[in-house]
Structure formats: C-alpha cells, structure tokens
Amino acid sequence: MPYPFVLPTTSSFSFSTFFTSDSHPSLPLSASTYRGVVRETLKSHKRLPPSSQSSNLSSVLQSLNNYVPYLLAVDAGLSGQTVAGEHVDVVLKSTPALEWRPTISDNLVPGREMARVKIQSLEYEIYFVLSSLAYTYTLLARASLLPLYSSASASPSTEQRTAAITTATRNLLMAASIHDYLSSRSETLATDSPCLDIAKSTFRALTSLALAEATLLAVLKDDPYPAAVAQDRNKNDKDWMIKAPEIPKVRAHLFARLCLAAAEHAANASSLLRAKVGKGKINDNLLKYADDLRRTGRGKACRFFGIDAELGGQTGAAIAWMHAGLQELGLGSGEESSKKGLGFSRLKKDWSEKREDKKIEKGAAWGSDAGKFEEARVLEMLEKKWSKENDTVNTQHVPPSGPLIATMPSGREIHSLKPFSAPDLEPQILESMRAPPDRNDDYGNGGSSDEEGDVQQAVGAFPGTKDDYAGHGRYY
Known part of the structure; x- marks a missing residue:
C-alpha cells in the first residue's frame, strides 16, 4: 500500500509541426522542449531496476511539473482562453499524432507490453500527462511508507513514523485531486477515450482508490498495533514491547x-474499474x-x-x-x-x-x-x-x-479533496515567448517510438520476430 503504479512512456512529438502561435511564436518550441525532457525522463525511469526507481521519482515529478504549464498554455490558446491574464493565440495547422503506452489496461498478448495507443487530440495528451503526475505522487507516497515495513534497519521512531505517514497522506490526496480534476474535465467529451487508462470511469475509480488509501493512513498514524507487530518481527530492532498498546x-x-469509509471508497473503485467501458479491461x-x-x-x-x-x-x-x-x-x-x-x-x-x-x-x-x-x-x-x-x-x-x-x-x-489548480506559466516566461524561436523544433525526429531500451524477446517466441533470424539486431 499504496498501489505500485507503472509510469507510462510516450513517443517523440514536435508541437511546431502541428501548432503555430502569432502572439507567442516560441510557445510551440518551448512546449516541445519540456515534453522532450518528460519523454527522456520516463524512458530512463523505466530502464532503472525497481529498487532504484524510488530515488528517481523526484526527477520525474520535476519534469512533469515543468511541462504541464506549457501544455496547458497551448491548450488554452487553442480555446481562446487567457494564460496568466494574457491572451494567447494558438492555431492548429494539422491533426496531431501522438503515442502513449498504457500501463493499467490489461495486456492482450501474454509476455509482451501493451501496444502503444495513438491519439490525435491534445486533450488526451493532457490526460496522459496528468495521470502520470498522479501516479508519481502515489509512488512518492509508497517511498515514504517503505521504512515503516522494512526489516532492513531498526524500526522508525514515533516522530519518524508520523512524518512518513503525513508525507504519504499529502501525496495521496494530491493524486486524488488530480484524478478528480481529470474526471470532471472528461465530462465535457462526448467521444469515448482511446483506452481505459484515460477513461472517465477510471479517473473516478482512481480518485476513490487514493481516498481509501489516504483514509487508512489517517488511522495508521495513531494505530500502535501494526507498529508493534512489525517491531516484534524486525530482527534488527533492539526495543521490545513491554505492554500492549492502548487506544481510548x-x-x-x-x-x-x-476504516469502513475507506472500505466503501475501495468498493466504489473496484466497481468502476470492473465496469465495461469500451474495449479491453483493467489489469487484473x-x-x-x-x-x-x-x-x-x-x-x-x-x-x-x-x-x-x-x-x-x-x-x-x-x-x-x-x-x-x-x-x-x-x-x-x-x-x-x-x-x-x-x-x-x-x-x-x-x-x-x-x-x-x-x-x-x-x-x-x-x-x-x-x-x-x-x-x-x-x-x-x-x-x-x-x-x-x-x-x-x-x-x-x-x-x-x-x-x-x-x-x-x-x-x-x-478527508475532503481540495480542487486541483492547474498551473499557469509565469508572466515573465510568457512575455519572453513573444520573441521568435531561436532554433528549429526537431523534437518529432526522435527515431522509432518503440525504442525505449526494452529487453528484447527471444527469437521466435512471438509472431513478428522473423526478421531476427536474418541477423537484424533490432526488435519492433
């Protein structure tokens, strides 16, 4: 607890190829730059061994938080909305083509990753990016709680335990707020989402799931029994429980x-995740x-x-x-x-x-x-x-x-959820993008979207590996 989400990965993409701005000519290039950092960060995070991924979450969080204001600024410009009190004009030149690899949808081919989902809307890009941000906050909550259960060192003190639970609760509530924001935002779309990872029912389910986890943490903070059991099983702990914990x-x-409220939230999440919405189903x-x-x-x-x-x-x-x-x-x-x-x-x-x-x-x-x-x-x-x-x-x-x-x-x-406040660009940053771009936007030329350093499957193990017999050192 909380759930160990896997962060999605994405293809390269050039905003300047599909969008232009007369009011802020450098905005598409800036958006591409920060999106490129997100892509590389997610790809690098995926390559890390599981034990090393927790320490890399801060980099993932920073890259996503840096990109979100630019992405939302482009979206606001398309809708004729203001950004930081300033009018931004963005024009769509052609239909964008992006790819994201889902991580909570069920795998259709055993032994292989989910195929990338092709999206042609900036709205779905926002859904994937903010979902990744919410997953990152949930994973940060997990990292905070690990010392409470690990037997690799002595049990944490009461102060350390309280601090860890408080930090994890704050991160879970932030994740719940983001999922809730996405759920409300998706209400305006009349079409079905391209995959269950960014479906409206999934956003609502993940909101309930994060609320259930945060509610149980509110109990855990003042519940002495789990700590007593963990301490008794920890061979590295030198303190012994003298008497049974007392609860008024x-x-x-x-x-x-x-606890019953948490169970109700979890039951609601389970029901929504099992609902038949479009093709496929949520990961078992x-x-x-x-x-x-x-x-x-x-x-x-x-x-x-x-x-x-x-x-x-x-x-x-x-x-x-x-x-x-x-x-x-x-x-x-x-x-x-x-x-x-x-x-x-x-x-x-x-x-x-x-x-x-x-x-x-x-x-x-x-x-x-x-x-x-x-x-x-x-x-x-x-x-x-x-x-x-x-x-x-x-x-x-x-x-x-x-x-x-x-x-x-x-x-x-x-707990009561605070509304997620979508970040705006700083006025001085927005003002600087009135200048023309100082270089070409080549972020759409990042090679194959499937090149992520994945482990290559054994030759002949699955259909489509015929070329490997001919000595081609590449897997598609």
Whole structure:
C-alpha cells in the first residue's frame, strides 16, 4: 500500500509541426522542449531496476511539473482562453499524432507490453500527462511508507513514523485531486477515450482508490498495533514491547468508522474499474488490489470494534470480532483455524506472507496485497492474547461472528479533496515567448517510438520476430 503504479512512456512529438502561435511564436518550441525532457525522463525511469526507481521519482515529478504549464498554455490558446491574464493565440495547422503506452489496461498478448495507443487530440495528451503526475505522487507516497515495513534497519521512531505517514497522506490526496480534476474535465467529451487508462470511469475509480488509501493512513498514524507487530518481527530492532498498546475507547470506535469509509471508497473503485467501458479491461493486478483494499478496510474495522468491546470488558465479543476480521480478509475465521489446525490454507497463507516480506526487503512491488497480510497478523496476535486471557481468567462465551458483521455502521469521512489548480506559466516566461524561436523544433525526429531500451524477446517466441533470424539486431 499504496498501489505500485507503472509510469507510462510516450513517443517523440514536435508541437511546431502541428501548432503555430502569432502572439507567442516560441510557445510551440518551448512546449516541445519540456515534453522532450518528460519523454527522456520516463524512458530512463523505466530502464532503472525497481529498487532504484524510488530515488528517481523526484526527477520525474520535476519534469512533469515543468511541462504541464506549457501544455496547458497551448491548450488554452487553442480555446481562446487567457494564460496568466494574457491572451494567447494558438492555431492548429494539422491533426496531431501522438503515442502513449498504457500501463493499467490489461495486456492482450501474454509476455509482451501493451501496444502503444495513438491519439490525435491534445486533450488526451493532457490526460496522459496528468495521470502520470498522479501516479508519481502515489509512488512518492509508497517511498515514504517503505521504512515503516522494512526489516532492513531498526524500526522508525514515533516522530519518524508520523512524518512518513503525513508525507504519504499529502501525496495521496494530491493524486486524488488530480484524478478528480481529470474526471470532471472528461465530462465535457462526448467521444469515448482511446483506452481505459484515460477513461472517465477510471479517473473516478482512481480518485476513490487514493481516498481509501489516504483514509487508512489517517488511522495508521495513531494505530500502535501494526507498529508493534512489525517491531516484534524486525530482527534488527533492539526495543521490545513491554505492554500492549492502548487506544481510548472513543477513538477505537471512531477508527472503525474511518476504516469502513475507506472500505466503501475501495468498493466504489473496484466497481468502476470492473465496469465495461469500451474495449479491453483493467489489469487484473489493479482489480485485485482494489478488492484487497476493501477487505483490509473492513478487517481493520472489525479489529477496532473488537478493541472497543475488550475495553468494555466484553472479551468474548472481542474475540468474535477478531474472527470476523479474518473472515472479512478472506483468510477464514479464527473459529475455523482453531478446529482445523495447520491445513493447506494456512500453509498457503504463510507462503504468501513470506513472499510479500521478500518484496518489502527488495523495495519493489511490495504492498500489492493492500496491507491484508499485515492486518491478519495483528488480528491473530490479539485473538491469541485475548483467547488465552479468556480461557484462564474470566471465561466468556464467544458468539458467532456473522451477526456482529451485520451490525457494522456506515463509514465516516475524514478527508475532503481540495480542487486541483492547474498551473499557469509565469508572466515573465510568457512575455519572453513573444520573441521568435531561436532554433528549429526537431523534437518529432526522435527515431522509432518503440525504442525505449526494452529487453528484447527471444527469437521466435512471438509472431513478428522473423526478421531476427536474418541477423537484424533490432526488435519492433
């Protein structure tokens, strides 16, 4: 958590070939220049090993933020709108031709990347660029949270943990605002988008997904149990938990309501992502993540209702809530585990947990379970502790978990999205572009749009590699 998005890549493009401006002649060239930087940055980022990509996100963010004002200035000039209070005149000479490679649509050919999507509208260019910006903010949130789960070093202090969660929340809310802006902007288009990555339903789904993640982080900031479990499993940690964490009763109930709100956002995202809109479908990994995030939210809610019950002296009900939480996570209930002991499902769960731990250690593709296994560890820890107390001190009846789940209330919101403010060019920069361009715009001559340094497929592994047998060292 959050979702490990893959940044899209794009072909080269020359604005001067398709656009001209009498009021600001240098605007098309400037837009091409900054777009060229974005293209090279995304291409270089893709070539990096997964463990090194986090440190490169700042460069990606800077290149996108530098390009967006120029792109929106060209779009505003086409629409006859003002930029920074100044009239900009942009004329379309011919229909533009751009290419972007989608990353969240399902792959139609196993073993190969999605084919590039050809777009002929500057509006879709805006969608891809701003989507890339939102993905980058989400990936920055992931990078902030990694130290909280990594066992490569000692557990972070309370202050470091709070700072990391605050930073991640801010980045996720920014990503949600961008997706929400794109969703509103796409309402004006009557035609269907060329791919699901930039469809209106996808923007709405990703807004809900980012809100769900940010809501769970609001709970995590003051939730001591995940930190305690992570600390207990961290071999490099020298501090030991002396007593069980304490959560005030009122806040435990509040946290449960927040978790239910996150689950509702995730359920909405899952529904929108599965909706049949045009051709193709969303990548299975993203669909599974949205469903797992919903399960995690409801599992956490059950845990906090259990904590609330245990603080009130209802140990039996608290244990039942832990069973309900495991059931909501789709990992079976504690009732079944106590009867069956170590079965195949338990071994499968342990294997999945170890695989997720290895991903965290490598710092790549971790969190694809949306925190489901981490929450399961907390539920099992509390269920074991309370069951031991209930068996030895004050034995209470443990009710069935089904009726408890039916009594869960609705969620409660904590975040409100701030509208995304599209950046404008600085007045002095806009004024400087009234001068004619000082060089030719050759950014459309960057070679094949498919040259990204991708790993070449084995000869003969897929149709279309016949030329490789003739000694041509190039893959198309």
